[in-house]
Amino acid sequence: MKHLVLIVALTATPAFAQVTADTPNPAAVTPASAQVVADTPNPLAGKADAVEAGHALFGQMNCAGCHAYDLTGGMGPDLTDNSWQYGGKPGEIFHTIAEGTPRGMPAWKDKLTPDQIWQIVTYIQSKHAN
Amino acid sequence: MAFRRFLLGAALVMATPALGAGDAAPANKSFTGATANLAPGDPPGQWTRQARDYANTRYSPLAQINKANVGKLRIAWTFSDGQMYGHEGAPLVVGDTMYLVTPFPNIAYALDLSKAGAPIKWVFQPNPDPRAIGEACCDKVLRGWAYADGKLIYNLLDDHTVAVDAATGKEVWRTLLDDVTKGPTLTQAAFTVGNKVFVGSSGGELGTNGWFAALDVKDGHVIWKALTNGPDSTMLIGPDFKPFYPWMQGKDLGVSTWPGEMWKQGASAPWGWVSYDPDLNQIYYGTSNPGPRVPSQRPGLNLWSSAVFARDADTGAAKWAYQFTPHDEWDYDGVNENVLIEIPWKGARRKVMVHFNRNGFAYTIDRATGEVLVAEPFGLQNWAKKVDLATGMPIVNDAAHPIVEKKVTNICPPDIGVKNWNPSAFSPRTGLLYAGVFNSCMDLTNHEVKYIPGAPYDGMEMQRHAGPGGNWGEFIAWDPVKGKRIWSIKENLYVWSGAVVTGSDLVFYGTMDGWFRAVDARSGKVLWSQKLGSGITAAPMTFLGPDKRQYVAVYAGVGGGAGVLRRENGFMPGGNTLYVFSVDGLGIGSGTTQLVSHATAAAPISVPPAAAHN
Numbered sequence: 001m002k003h004l005v006l007i008v009a010l011t012a013t014p015a016f017a018q019v020t021a022d023t024p025n026p027a028a029v030t031p032a033s034a035q036v037v038a039d040t041p042n043p044l045a046g047k048a049d050a051v052e053a054g055h056a057l058f059g060q061m062n063c064a065g066c067h068a069y070d071l072t073g074g075m076g077p078d079l080t081d082n083s084w085q086y087g088g089k090p091g092e093i094f095h096t097i098a099e100g101t102p103r104g105m106p107a108w109k110d111k112l113t114p115d116q117i118w119q120i121v122t123y124i125q126s127k128h129a130n
Numbered sequence: 131m132a133f134r135r136f137l138l139g140a141a142l143v144m145a146t147p148a149l150g151a152g153d154a155a156p157a158n159k160s161f162t163g164a165t166a167n168l169a170p171g172d173p174p175g176q177w178t179r180q181a182r183d184y185a186n187t188r189y190s191p192l193a194q195i196n197k198a199n200v201g202k203l204r205i206a207w208t209f210s211d212g213q214m215y216g217h218e219g220a221p222l223v224v225g226d227t228m229y230l231v232t233p234f235p236n237i238a239y240a241l242d243l244s245k246a247g248a249p250i251k252w253v254f255q256p257n258p259d260p261r262a263i264g265e266a267c268c269d270k271v272l273r274g275w276a277y278a279d280g281k282l283i284y285n286l287l288d289d290h291t292v293a294v295d296a297a298t299g300k301e302v303w304r305t306l307l308d309d310v311t312k313g314p315t316l317t318q319a320a321f322t323v324g325n326k327v328f329v330g331s332s333g334g335e336l337g338t339n340g341w342f343a344a345l346d347v348k349d350g351h352v353i354w355k356a357l358t359n360g361p362d363s364t365m366l367i368g369p370d371f372k373p374f375y376p377w378m379q380g381k382d383l384g385v386s387t388w389p390g391e392m393w394k395q396g397a398s399a400p401w402g403w404v405s406y407d408p409d410l411n412q413i414y415y416g417t418s419n420p421g422p423r424v425p426s427q428r429p430g431l432n433l434w435s436s437a438v439f440a441r442d443a444d445t446g447a448a449k450w451a452y453q454f455t456p457h458d459e460w461d462y463d464g465v466n467e468n469v470l471i472e473i474p475w476k477g478a479r480r481k482v483m484v485h486f487n488r489n490g491f492a493y494t495i496d497r498a499t500g501e502v503l504v505a506e507p508f509g510l511q512n513w514a515k516k517v518d519l520a521t522g523m524p525i526v527n528d529a530a531h532p533i534v535e536k537k538v539t540n541i542c543p544p545d546i547g548v549k550n551w552n553p554s555a556f557s558p559r560t561g562l563l564y565a566g567v568f569n570s571c572m573d574l575t576n577h578e579v580k581y582i583p584g585a586p587y588d589g590m591e592m593q594r595h596a597g598p599g600g601n602w603g604e605f606i607a608w609d610p611v612k613g614k615r616i617w618s619i620k621e622n623l624y625v626w627s628g629a630v631v632t633g634s635d636l637v638f639y640g641t642m643d644g645w646f647r648a649v650d651a652r653s654g655k656v657l658w659s660q661k662l663g664s665g666i667t668a669a670p671m672t673f674l675g676p677d678k679r680q681y682v683a684v685y686a687g688v689g690g691g692a693g694v695l696r697r698e699n700g701f702m703p704g705g706n707t708l709y710v711f712s713v714d715g716l717g718i719g720s721g722t723t724q725l726v727s728h729a730t731a732a733a734p735i736s737v738p739p740a741a742a743h744n
Contacts, residue, residue, distance in 0.1 A: 062580070062582050062585040062587065064577070064586075064588070064591070065335065065585060065587070065588040066585075068591075069575075074693075074694075075266070075268065076264070100264075102260055103260055103264065104260070104264015104265065105264055106264060106585060
């Protein structure tokens with residue numbers, strides 16, 4: 001039974017190309033942001049393939065339209081300058097992407113899986129020299 | 131390489147010297163013979179609409195401040211409104227009251243000019259939806275506001291138009307025109323004629339479908355609304371529509387010049403200025419870039435993006451249109467002001483409009499027919515070899531086409547153009563136009579994008595750099611008949627302020643590094659400069675106070691699209707202060723040495739005498 005559920009869950013997750021504005025959140029049973037708190041570590045931290053996937057999503061989901069292709073901002077804030085209006089910990093960045101902000105950042109939890117959000121977080125973190 | 135050579139050639143052509151002494155017209159003679167209908171003919175001291183007149187000249191007949199005394203301009207008073215987004219509009223003066231509206235959250239102020247220091251009469255806070263903040267592409271700005279029928283009327287960033295009782299500051303009506311969560315916002319300066327207020331949408335980078343509407347001044351109901359892409363019926367295109375050039379004639383071109391249904395996200399948002407022509411009862415306005423900004427995703431002309439429309443002011447019926455940049459590949463919006471003038475042309479007078487396009491060409495167009503009479507570069511451009519006047523089509527330079535995922539270098543101008551929305555001025559005395567312009571190019575890499583409602587639909591990655599000379603900006607005088615510059619003043623950064631020209635042949639403009647200048651409209655000589663507290667991206671204006679004294683006013687609050695230069699040396703922090711100048715800084719309540727207000731003298735304080743020290 002357990003295996004069957006897993007298979008159903010996987011096939012019910014649409015490929016990225018099929019995700020539209022109205023695509024339901026495949027992780028809706030466990031809301032993406034509910035389990036993530038400010039101190040939640042990034043499960044993909046430092047993974048090169050996550051950086052690459054996050055980079056691709058940053059362009060595909062039009063993040064670059066506001067934050068620029070080099071992440072230095074424009075219509076939206078600079079993501080490279082270590083100044084965070086809503087917190088710069090991985091869990092906080094995750095939360096901002098998932099839930100949006102009252103000052104115009106859209107909520108992406110219905111358009112991206114938690115894994116995809118973590119990939120974007122990983123990509124943003126990769127642009128910060130420690 | 132061919133492209134490089136072309137660029138060099140363009141640079142040489144552009145490097146024209148400033149006006150030589152021998153070129154000057156005599157002190158009171160027009161350079162061109164161009165004139166304008168200055169309807170509605172408001173009293174000279176008033177400034178009741180953003181461009182002062184329907185024709186968008188920004189010409190004031192006032193002449194108290196003149197070449198002899200302009201050097202003595204000093205600050206009379208200032209007013210800070212506390213909002214830090216870019217300030218772009220000009221104050222209105224109606225009677226003894228000045229009206230100001232801030233950028234988001236779009237708070238309106240009425241100031242009493244009859245009292246010392248112009249105290250606040252009323253404040254109106256509309257509390258627009260803050261979700262609009264994330265949908266406005268280029269800062270959370272408002273380009274102006276209107277006065278009509280005893281009301282202050284303006285747009286809110288969250289897609290409402292609101293009317294406020296000008297006497298009391300109480301809301302009279304508020305009309306919702308679109309859904310801000312899908313991308314459209316309102317940043318345009320509402321424009322009023324008679325019983326109508328004209329409003330156009332913003333959102334060229336957000337996959338919107340642009341529209342333009344006429345609302346009733348009395349109650350705000352929509353009288354007519356025309357989409358800028360789509361079937362003819364939704365665009366109010368009917369039998370009266372007669373574009374001059376054959377390639378813009380045909381049925382439903384707002385659909386068929388796009389792949390599939392891409393017109394629905396084709397933007398073409400009319401976020402710029404509106405002109406009204408009382409002779410022909412027509413309004414004129416331009417449309418933005420097509421969406422997405424990546425041209426390979428939308429083969430076709432993409433009508434009616436990057437174009438200008440003439441419409442019947444009463445019915446909205448389209449009369450003609452002209453697409454400046456067919457299949458726009460570089461984000462060259464067509465929304466800049468259309469200044470309505472009359473020029474001598476081949477032995478007769480022609481009613482024309484003059485339009486400085488983002489694409490670097492200044493067009494002089496017959497406003498009855500849409501025929502292009504003049505199209506000449508007014509600044510640095512290399513994307514087109516020329517505009518073919520026989521067809522109305524630009525001849526595009528092959529090396530300027532963007533390529534997906536490949537950097538194409540030195541395309542001039544960049545997305546923000548040789549000039550942006552910052553409005554020019556026209557003087558019927560000199561027959562010239564005056565405009566702040568940009569001198570820059572871009573390296574461009576395009577990325578394909580998908581449409582996601584409410585997110586940018588963009589795809590251009592750019593590095594902008596200054597053009598030949600290293601200066602980003604200039605302020606120029608332009609001959610609209612011959613299509614040539616008369617003089618130019620180089621500035622460090624883009625000149626992104628509006629201009630005003632007066633009956634004493636003074637032109638005022640501001641710079642992004644905070645200088646507010648007065649210039650001789652004939653020679654271009656700088657006669658006065660004052661450093662303000664922020665960069666200037668607003669339009670200056672001039673008026674007579676209740677004391678019959680002439681004042682000049684301008685906001686210093688850099689922002690808006692000008693933010694693209696925020697990392698350049700000299701770019702000033704944001705601000706929100708209106709500066710009001712007069713000769714010697716004198717005004718209502720001025721005493722011999724200082725402003726006399728209610729705080730003129732210290733009241734004696736009764737203090738018991740100190741106990742004597744023994």
